[in-house]
Amino acid sequence: MRKFVLTALMAAVAMPAVAIPTVASAQSQREVRESRRDLREERRELRQAQRFGDRRDVRREARDVRQAQRELRRDVNDRNRRWARNDWRDYRNGNRALYARGNWRAPFRYNQFRAGTRIAPTYYGQRYWINDPWRYRLPPVARNQRWVRHYNDVILVDYRRGRVVDVIRGFYW
Incomplete structure (x- = not known):
């Protein structure tokens, strides 16, 4: 249930960014740290699923880990973007x-x-x-x-x- 609520919240937050691609949000170092922390938590949950869960749980957790990795990569790339003079x-x-x-x-x-x-x-x-x-x-x-x-x-x-x-x-x- 917790995963479902978190996924729904992430989708609600991400929708405006998808609808308006011209508006980019600035990623601070704090947000990158939070993405890294989320990735560690997803990996921990994957290990728990590998120990105690069935194949469906492992697949779901592996998908969550990949999604967290993509989000971290996107945050780091956005933070390190090279802005032009009048951006x-x-x-x-x-x-x-x-x-x-x-x-x-x-x-x-x-x-x-x-x-x-x-x-x-x-x-x-x-x-x-x-x-x-x-x-x-x-x-x-x-x-x-x-x-x-x-x-x-x-x-x-x-x-x-x-x-x-x-x-x-x-x-x-």
């Missing part, structure tokens, strides 16, 4: 709460940075780093670069040299 625009319109991070103020004045300028380390300190750029659909960074929040803008900084590589203005609401 965040359409996603932001559908997920306003993710980009509305409150009234953010820094201990320094707002400056409109341009690509190629050199900035002081106080502007791109570790406390301003965006640690999960894939969540916001930002493109991946090269070596020694980080996405940094500067008020409502997002700046790509080469943190070894202090150079601004890219600026996205008005990123946050």
Whole structure:
């Protein structure tokens, strides 16, 4: 009965994603960990069915393990997807709460940075780093670069040299 209820809930959650293929959900590290945990649980249930169940139970549990493996693979691939420069625009319109991070103020004045300028380390300190750029659909960074929040803008900084590589203005609401 528990399996039936879980399957029905998963189908209800997955239906909107199937109906609207253009909307992709961001997979966080937490969701990938949950998928791994579900896979371990399904494997444990398969071992129990192999010990104490009949062939029908074993087939059902093996199918559940394969489904959990596919879901984990899909979650990991989605999390590791390489986003392009402007992929965040359409996603932001559908997920306003993710980009509305409150009234953010820094201990320094707002400056409109341009690509190629050199900035002081106080502007791109570790406390301003965006640690999960894939969540916001930002493109991946090269070596020694980080996405940094500067008020409502997002700046790509080469943190070894202090150079601004890219600026996205008005990123946050």
